Amino acid sequence: MAHGPSLDSVVSPAPELLVSSKGDEPAAYIGMKYKEYLKLQQSNKLDGKSCLDRIDINSQKIETHMQKRKECEVAYLLNQNDFRNQENSNKT
Structure with missing residues (x-):
C-alpha cells in the first residue's frame, strides 16, 4: 500500500508558509513533482545537503x-x- 500523493502531483509548502509575516518577501521554497522530491530526499546524503536546502530558492x-x-x-x-x-x- 502506497502512502502519499501520486508521483506526478506537484507538491509545495502550504500557502500560508510561502508568504513572510510582512507579506512582501517572495516564497523561499519551490513546488515540484512528488517523484522529484522523493529523489531529492533519497540523494541528500550523497552531497551532505538536507532536502530543504536543495529546494530553498535562496540557496x-x-x-x-x-x-x-x-x-x-x-x-x-x-x-x-x-x-x-x-x-x-x-622576450625571446
Whole structure:
C-alpha cells in the first residue's frame, strides 16, 4: 500500500508558509513533482545537503552565484596564464 500523493502531483509548502509575516518577501521554497522530491530526499546524503536546502530558492541563488564566481576565477587565471605566455614569447 502506497502512502502519499501520486508521483506526478506537484507538491509545495502550504500557502500560508510561502508568504513572510510582512507579506512582501517572495516564497523561499519551490513546488515540484512528488517523484522529484522523493529523489531529492533519497540523494541528500550523497552531497551532505538536507532536502530543504536543495529546494530553498535562496540557496539555489547562492549556489548559482558561487558557480558563476568560480567560472570567472578560472577564466581570470586562464587569461593571466595566456598573458604571461605571450610576454615570455615576446622576450625571446
